[in-house]
Amino acid sequence: MEEDGTFLLLMAEATAVGGELTEAAGEGGFGLNTNILETNLINLAIIISVLFIFGRRVLGNTLQERRERIATAIKTAEQRAKDAAAALAEQQQKLAQAQAEAEKIKKAAQENAQKAREAVLAQAAVDIERLRETAASDLNTEREKAVAQLRQRVVGLALQKVESELRTGIADDAQHTLIDRSIALLGGNG
Template identity: 65%
Template sequence: MGIMGTILLLAAENSELAEGAAEGGFGLNIDIFETNLINLAILIGILFYFGRKVLSNILSERQSNIATAIQEAEGRLKEAKIALGQAQEQLTQSQAEAQRIRKAAEENAQKAKEALLAKAAQDVERLKQTAAADLNSETERAIAQLRQLVVAQALEKVETELKSGIADDAQQSLIDRSIAQLGGRV
């Protein structure tokens, strides 16, 4: 008979005793054999003898699992510290790169601003020159129109005087002057 058989036998005897006690009512039983103290002692001894090995195996396995879990956690901690260091280094590099880009953008913006101001100054100067040229051409056109008007009025006056006749002295002096202007001598 194995261990299981012994345990079943003890359990069966224990249940028969319990049924006998239920019939007689409640009372204090001092008989060692009837109270199963020996059976309980044997059962505890068997459990202690066989359970110690099982329990020690379970506890040692549990201890090794915990040690393995601690080692894995420590390894992950080291990896996390390394990753944190790398991330901080990348952050520092990214911040330096962002600062460099910002500085370059500010320099480019300043150059663009200066270029726009220079172009605007050139455009203003060109517009001034164009306006001055337009003003000069308008002035010359106005002067030309005035000359034409004066010439037209002078010709009108001359025609009027010619129609009324020219005195002989005035005709002679006009002819002399015309010849002198042409380069001839009188």
């Protein structure tokens, strides 16, 4: 602010000097005034010197401050760029780690699914084999029951026939032949 006041004061002085020069030119025409005090040459030299000395300092200080602010802003921007690049690299590394972990989990899940599939297939094969054995066993049991029932029926029919023939009076040879046939039918070879 003080600099602005000084500058305004110098401008006022310059305006006054300009006004005096105009008046002098208007009174006597164009001429050269050699009186140093009347021409305010000294005042003008002082003003120019003051402007040069203080203006250079003010302008130099202003430019220096601006240069420092720009340099600080550049350094800050460069630091932010470095920080952003470091953060980006860190996040990319985390992303790569997460992708690797996801790949491991996917591979483990596929292996577990394959193992589970193989276990289910093996268990199904065991169950099928057990069902076949059970069915074969049940079939054999039913066959044996059927054969046993048939034997009992054949024996029963044979006994009925023998009894009926005994009642009618069969000869001894015929009875022996009939008994041998019945025994042969029952599976016994005597």
